Amino acid sequence: MRKIKLSALELATVCKGSTAKDAIDRSVEGAKYIEDLGYERIWFAEHHNMEHIASSATAVLIGHVASHTKSIRIGSGGIMLPNHSPLVIAEQFGTLETIYPGRIELGLGRAPGTDQTTAMALRRNNLNTAFYFKDDVQALQQYFRNDDPSEKVRAFPGEGLDIPIYILGSSTDSAHLAAQLGLPYAFAAHFAPAMFAQASEIYRNEFKPSETLKEPYFIACANVIAASSTEEAKFLSSSLFNMFAGIITNHRRPLGPPTEELIYHGIPEIEKAVYSMTSCTFAGDKTTLKQELSEFTDRYQIDEIMTTNYIFDNQKRLASFKLLKEALFD
Numbered sequence: 566m567r568k569i570k571l572s573a574l575e576l577a578t579v580c581k582g583s584t585a586k587d588a589i590d591r592s593v594e595g596a597k598y599i600e601d602l603g604y605e606r607i608w609f610a611e612h613h614n615m616e617h618i619a620s621s622a623t624a625v626l627i628g629h630v631a632s633h634t635k636s637i638r639i640g641s642g643g644i645m646l647p648n649h650s651p652l653v654i655a656e657q658f659g660t661l662e663t664i665y666p667g668r669i670e671l672g673l674g675r676a677p678g679t680d681q682t683t684a685m686a687l688r689r690n691n692l693n694t695a696f697y698f699k700d701d702v703q704a705l706q707q708y709f710r711n712d713d714p715s716e717k718v719r720a721f722p723g724e725g726l727d728i729p730i731y732i733l734g735s736s737t738d739s740a741h742l743a744a745q746l747g748l749p750y751a752f753a754a755h756f757a758p759a760m761f762a763q764a765s766e767i768y769r770n771e772f773k774p775s776e777t778l779k780e781p782y783f784i785a786c787a788n789v790i791a792a793s794s795t796e797e798a799k800f801l802s803s804s805l806f807n808m809f810a811g812i813i814t815n816h817r818r819p820l821g822p823p824t825e826e827l828i829y830h831g832i833p834e835i836e837k838a839v840y841s842m843t844s845c846t847f848a849g850d851k852t853t854l855k856q857e858l859s860e861f862t863d864r865y866q867i868d869e870i871m872t873t874n875y876i877f878d879n880q881k882r883l884a885s886f887k888l889l890k891e892a893l894f895d
Contacts, residue, residue: 566859570869571893572606573599573886574642574755574786577619577626580877581819585619589626591879592619593633598883600637602890605869608642608672613679613687617819624657631665640670642751642786642871643733645678647694648687651701652720655708659723672751673702674733699742706730730777731784740764740771747775751784754845755873756809761785761845765865785861786871788846791854791888792881798848801885803827805846805875806839813838822877851892858893 575595577588596607607630611623620626623641631639644654654671662669675698677684694701708720709728732743732750735757743750750768754761765783772781788805792798803823810829811818829835847857858870872889876882 566855566893567862567867569862569867569893570605571890572604572608572784572869572871574608574610574871574873575620576610576612576873578875579617579619579819581821583819588619589629592626593630594879595883595886596630596634596637596639599886600634602887604637604886604890606638606640606670606871608640608670608871610642611645611648611674611678613648613677614683615679615817617817624654624661627669628661628664631661631668636668638668638670639665640729640731641672643672643674643731645676646673646698646701646705647675648677648684651705652708652718655705655720655723658728659709659720659726662726662728663722670729670731671705672731672733673698673705675739676735699746702730702732702742702746734764736760737764737767740767744768744771744781745773747773747778749778749782749784751786751871753786755786755788756842758843758845759841762865765867769866782868783866784869784871785845785865785867786873787861788843788874789854789858789870789872789885789889790846790848790874790876791851791885791892792848793850793888795849795853798850798853800825801876801878801881802846802848804877806843808875809839809842810835813842820875820877851888851895854889854892 575592577592579585579588609620609623609626612618613621627639658671708723711724732739732748734740735753737760752761752764769781790798790802792801800823804820807828808820847854874885876885
């Protein structure tokens with residue numbers, strides 16, 4: 566297996582029978598646990614108008630989790646930059662970095678993180694902002710590195726701070742941009758694996774070294790469910806598949822307990838759609854995961870695996886983080 570790093574992506578998912586506060590508390594507990602395990606980082610995703618996701622105010626959640634941890638790097642996976650003014654994000658993350666120096670990271674995406682109606686509510690009359698993603702990324706970089714006191718608009722706190730920026734993507738567009746700007750690239754294979762292989766190839770082939778990064782750095786976000794047996798892991802993964810079925814059919818539900826049979830079993834259209842969204846999912850015991858993830862990282866020249874697991878039972882969820890770490894590094 567390639568020498569890789571291991572990290573986690575959190576959405577503060579609300580479980581059946583629990584509240585948003587419970588989801589946030591669970592995120593804090595998970596962050597503290599994987600910090601002790603030696604995970605590299607934990608990122609929080611920006612989503613809106615989703616009843617069972619509690620990570621909409623992403624910067625606020627990052628600060629909350631940072632206050633309950635000591636050393637793990639914490640960031641956004643990502644901030645959907647077209648929803649925000651680059652100046653506001655520079656100030657927010659500049660403030661976070663000032664409070665928690667050396668621990669804050671900024672992953673940036675161009676998607677809205679929601680439906681178009683909600684995007685309109687977020688962006689008001691600026692629905693074309695996604696077309697200016699590159700410009701906004703560069704404006705944000707300029708706010709952080711500006712050393713010209715004559716500039717009329719400056720970010721305080723923010724200016725002069727070294728906050729790592731990552732480009733996120735679920736298609737090939739951001740792969741071109743990350744390569745062009747010489748920035749690390751994270752691909753959302755956990756829900757949009759269709760263009761994963763193509764995007765990884767584009768990024769490495771087109772990468773141009775920058776002051777930030779001399780060689781490409783590629784993060785693959787994937788669903789990984791680890792358990793003491795592959796049979797148990799497959800059972801636990803039903804919560805994830807059932808959740809995706811709810812998204813596809815627009816019958817969104819909180820994350821539910823695992824089921825012996827998938828709720829969409831025998832409905833070919835849904836089975837196909839769920840598989841297309843979750844084909845980059847690994848479920849098994851340590852031996853199985855070591856083999857499958859070794860092949861995965863070698864094939865796509867992955868530098869870091871960022872895991873989601875969507876396991877309903879919190880103790881089994883934490884155990885999955887531990888088993889995955891052991892599978893990759895023991």
